[in-house]
Amino acid sequence: MVKLSRRAALGALAAVPVAAPLLPHLVPAAALAQQPAAAPAAQQAPGFYRTRVGDLVVTRINDGQFARPKPTEGFVRNASADEVAAALRNAHLPTEALTIPITFMAVQGGGRTVLLDVGTGGQLMPTAAHGARNMAAAGIDPAGVTHVVISHFHPDHIGGLTGADGKAAYPNAEILVPEAEWAFWMDDGAMSRAPEAMQGTFKLVRGRFAAYPAERIRRYGSDAEVVPGIQAIAAPGHTPGHTVYGLSSGGKQLMVLSDTSNHPALFVRNPGWHAIFDMDPTLAESNRRKLFDRVAADRAPVVAYHFPFPGVGHITARERGFEYEPAPWSSEL
Numbered sequence: 170m171v172k173l174s175r176r177a178a179l180g181a182l183a184a185v186p187v188a189a190p191l192l193p194h195l196v197p198a199a200a201l202a203q204q205p206a207a208a209p210a211a212q213q214a215p216g217f218y219r220t221r222v223g224d225l226v227v228t229r230i231n232d233g234q235f236a237r238p239k240p241t242e243g244f245v246r247n248a249s250a251d252e253v254a255a256a257l258r259n260a261h262l263p264t265e266a267l268t269i270p271i272t273f274m275a276v277q278g279g280g281r282t283v284l285l286d287v288g289t290g291g292q293l294m295p296t297a298a299h300g301a302r303n304m305a306a307a308g309i310d311p312a313g314v315t316h317v318v319i320s321h322f323h324p325d326h327i328g329g330l331t332g333a334d335g336k337a338a339y340p341n342a343e344i345l346v347p348e349a350e351w352a353f354w355m356d357d358g359a360m361s362r363a364p365e366a367m368q369g370t371f372k373l374v375r376g377r378f379a380a381y382p383a384e385r386i387r388r389y390g391s392d393a394e395v396v397p398g399i400q401a402i403a404a405p406g407h408t409p410g411h412t413v414y415g416l417s418s419g420g421k422q423l424m425v426l427s428d429t430s431n432h433p434a435l436f437v438r439n440p441g442w443h444a445i446f447d448m449d450p451t452l453a454e455s456n457r458r459k460l461f462d463r464v465a466a467d468r469a470p471v472v473a474y475h476f477p478f479p480g481v482g483h484i485t486a487r488e489r490g491f492e493y494e495p496a497p498w499s500s501e502l
């Protein structure tokens with residue numbers, strides 16, 4: 170066996186000509202110097218993702234995110250700061266701010282383009298202002314939307330009903346809203362009894378719907394099939410008319426959980442935790458547990474509005490609580 174000293178080995182390497190024959194794919198340095206420097210990208214890749222439910226094509230459309238500062242302080246009503254911090258750390262999330270994604274969706278099939286909620290409309294916060302751009306990237310024209318189905322009237326779900334000009338963002342759509350949600354937010358008595366901080370929400374809600382002719386707003390009952398293949402399931406608690414949906418087509422199903430749970434690292438792991446946003450936290454918890462039990466037992470795929478994008482996956486029962494398991498990203502539809 171030939172033994173090379175370290176010095177001889179290095180010398181042998183240095184003697185190999187590093188010119189063209191070894192690295193033919195490299196552009197000569199002189200040519201590189203003439204290229205303009207490539208600027209790094211300034212924004213995230215388009216945020217849309219497709220999945221199929223039988224004959225229905227679902228497009229998840231990311232609207233962006235908002236950062237909840239200090240999620241260990243007051244965000245979960247009935248857990249200590251230490252418990253919330255531990256849950257965040259277990260999920261490899263920072264404890265000083267919680268990123269809450271916002272993703273609505275389009276359901277296309279049977280000649281219809283149905284939106285389930287519409288995002289913020291870019292009018293609530295600069296970090297949640299990508300819905301229109303991502304919908305355009307997905308090739309969905311707002312003028313071609315036939316139905317808008319609203320789960321509840323929180324501003325991050327209905328803000329996008331109008332553009333910044335105050336006009337209807339979906340000029341040809343029928344707007345479908347839960348009867349119980351409409352009854353609450355349009356009730357002057359409820360508005361006058363609401364705390365100061367909620368008065369602005371009442372005004373925003375009323376302004377958004379006022380942009381549409383009354384005859385184009387249809388109220389649906391608690392267990393209506395709102396559009397063929399989209400079954401409403403009343404799940405109040407988060408708000409009085411909060412609604413989730415069972416999508417079904419060709420023997421396939423998808424449960425649209427809306428705001429049954431905010432961030433899964435907190436409220437799927439701990440279904441008994443109460444988020445500050447839930448108007449009736451006890452009722453919200455009871456419906457959350459029922460829905461999680463059902464989708465876990467059925468092994469039904471789920472999507473949810475505030476889960477990490479694209480928010481498509483399963484919920485599995487654990488010894489204590491549940492786990493959200495994101496579905497693998499698929500390059501095939």
Ligand SMILES: [Zn+2]
Pocket residue numbers: 323325326428474475
């Ligand atoms: Zn929400």
